[in-house]
Amino acid sequence: MMRRKEGGLGHRSRTTKSPASGRARLKVWVAMGSDSDLPIMQEAVRMLEEFGITAEVDVTSAHRTPEVTARLARAAEKNGFGAIIVGAGHAAHLAGVVAAHTILPVIGVPLPSSALQGLDALLATVQMPGGVPVATVAIGRSGAQNAGILAAQILATGDAGLRRRLHDYKAGLAAKVIARNRALKRAGNRPAS
Ligand code: RP5
Numbered sequence: 001m002m003r004r005k006e007g008g009l010g011h012r013s014r015t016t017k018s019p020a021s022g023r024a025r026l027k028v029w030v031a032m033g034s035d036s037d038l039p040i041m042q043e044a045v046r047m048l049e050e051f052g053i054t055a056e057v058d059v060t061s062a063h064r065t066p067e068v069t070a071r072l073a074r075a076a077e078k079n080g081f082g083a084i085i086v087g088a089g090h091a092a093h094l095a096g097v098v099a100a101h102t103i104l105p106v107i108g109v110p111l112p113s114s115a116l117q118g119l120d121a122l123l124a125t126v127q128m129p130g131g132v133p134v135a136t137v138a139i140g141r142s143g144a145q146n147a148g149i150l151a152a153q154i155l156a157t158g159d160a161g162l163r164r165r166l167h168d169y170k171a172g173l174a175a176k177v178i179a180r181n182r183a184l185k186r187a188g189n190r191p192a193s
Contacts, residue, residue, distance in 0.1 A: 025159065026082025027054040028151045031072070031098060033061045033088035037111050040144050041087040044109065047148025051165050053155065056081075062093040069094065073101035083151040086134075087144060089113030092121035095134045105154050107147045108134040 028048050032041045041057075048055040060069045076084060084102065086095035087109040095108030108125035112118030118139035126136035135150065137143035149169070156162040184191070 024080060025054070026155050027056060027080050028148075028155070029072075029076050029079075029081045029084045030055050030057045031060055031069075031084065031086045031094065032057075032111075033059070033090075033092070033094050034113075035059050036113060037087045037089065040111055040141050041085075041109065043141050043144035044085050044087070044148040044151075047145055048151065050169070051148075051152040051162060053152060053162075060094075062088070062097040063091075066097070069097055070101050073098040076102050076104055083107065083154045085109065085144075085147045085151055087111050087147075088125070089118065089121045092124040095125050095136075096128055096132065099128070099132050099134050106134050107150055108136045109143045109147050110136065110139045112140050 030041060030044055030048075032038065037059075038057075045055045045057060058072060060072055062069055073084075081104060084098055084104050084106045086098050086106060088094035089111035090113060092108070092110055095106055099106040110118050110121035110125045112121070114120055122136070122139050125134055128134050137146045137150065149166075152162060152166060156166055
């Protein structure tokens with residue numbers, strides 16, 4: 001697996017110790033079907049980095065490298081991952097295949113890489129049969145961003161420091177909206193330039 005740090009694939013990104021508990025902090029595996037998915041999936045990695053979570057990134061395909069995908073998915077739990085984010089486009093079976101091979105929570109990001117602009121990937125990712133859940137987020141960039149946040153929220157159930165960072169993040173979102181509303185009023189209800 002490639003470890004991710006600022007600006008490229010293949011490197012470790014952050015500390016792996018939780019200062020609160022002293023226990024090894026769980027990482028997040030970010031898998032995608034093609035390197036052409038990376039520009040959107042970087043959003044998930046960016047969010048994980050913002051919360052101080054180590055992300056490891058792999059390109060692996062449900063259709064082109066099915067055995068490698070299965071091996072990586074089966075190894076994720078013992079390799080210290082606490083959640084998995086999977087991005088894929090077209091007939092996007094990757095998240096479901098990964099979920100078939102692990103008990104870790106899998107978050108699926110449908111990607112708009114086909115002529116159908118991600119509607120195909122959305123249905124393929126979200127319509128899992130009973131027993132094998134994939135938590136599916138929105139198509140594209142917002143979905144990738146939310147996948148990173150959701151993975152952080154999953155890990156935060158056992159990490160007080162991470163919970164604090166998520167509270168700060170939410171407070172920051174609210175502060176931005178309030179500031180924009182003030183700017184709108186100052187500009188006489190016209191968009192601020
Ligand atoms: C999917 O097919 C990938 O997730 C990607 O979104 C799409 C196209 O892949 P490339 O042909 O660009 O490798 O499996």
